[in-house]
Amino acid sequence: MGGFNQFELGDPPAATPAGLLETHVQTQQKLEVMLRYWEVWCLIIAQATGHAFCVKCMWLVDGFAGAGLHATNGHPDGAVAGTPVQAFRAAVNTRRRYGSVDVHLRAVDVDKSIAQELERRLMKAPGTADEKPQWRVYRDSFHRAYPKILEEMRADIGHSHSSGPTYRLHNHRSLWLIDPFGVKDIPHADLEPLQNLPGAEVIINLDLGGLLRIKGAAGKALADGDPDAFQANIKAGNAKRLDLTWGAYYWRDDLAKADRSDILRSLAQSYADTFPRFEFRSVYPLRGSRSQKRYLVHLAHVEVAMMRFKGICDGCFLIDTLFARDLSQNQRAVRAVQLWERFKGTTTTVPELYELGMGASRTQIAGICRSAQAGGYGDFDGQRSTMTWRREREPDPVMFPDLG
């Protein structure tokens, strides 16, 4: 009987000498999506009315968090924020806008030194205690940490409207990012509790290429789009991995029924459909780098979440291409530095900057100003569309924890 060692799972990207991970195209795309969606999701919940759930508390969970930083040559600082830092910032922005909302952030990483690095980073985060989320980093595997997080969420009923006639409906919304290197860390059994959790929404970064990097006759059959030959030739170890990921042997039926012109997308969708309690189940390809084929799997209970996530994914798929409508975070950061060098010590409005003819729309310029604020080049007042440029930069200690 074949073992798992025959199975090549998606390799982690190579670490740079500094121990950081150089970002690949699909990592950049994922980061662009999550940069936008953490914040959009928090705002959807904070603004929700007429629903039978509590909007006072929300939970952001980054189940495979990393250290909070990615090295990249495209950004003037040589690095961009990782997903837990993005979530932290989204929480701060939400609390600035909706002072009465509590945001809880949980980040999990099995690697002790990575988890410690993230903790050190988040401890340096700027902002007042009122603005920051209530956060915690678990130095543990997702498998061991998620029951504890669910327990924490169950215990989070301590606010005043937790009794009375609406008590039974009192539960909190949560957004879970599941972003492992490969599928071996996400057996179906570990994700099933999330579909039973009222109000949970889940994003899984599924390494389908790694899952199907199967060799020999089965690999050839897959490349040829021949599911029958694939099933006849797949090794027991590979089949077992698919069983664990799907939660059962149903992947065989899914494969037999897959659209042969796009087997990978069909399989990604059928994986999403293994979580049927989520009414809205969508998959979005990440632009491939090397041999990796990844899909963002989005599982939601409400249509508005599905539509907003779709809009973001569709837009981010084009980022850094000629067809892009939005600027990437690197492009915004480069322009932010250029504007700061020209306007430091002064105040400018978005319309004034637009009149300069920068080749960017007003919305894009507002995005550049927000990026300038995140980079410590000034303060942006979104209500008044006004940017006050600092004379001296104050770099964000989250990105440079050794400076503080």
Ligand SMILES: C[S@@+](CC[C@H](N)C(=O)[O-])C[C@H]1O[C@@H](n2cnc3c(N)ncnc32)[C@H](O)[C@@H]1O
């Ligand atoms: C792809 S990286 C996450 C990157 C992060 N989401 C971001 O984009 O900034 C995956 C992380 O999961 C961690 N990891 C691997 N296996 C894990 C497990 N079983 N439970 C929790 N974390 C795990 C790794 O140490 C690594 O830091």
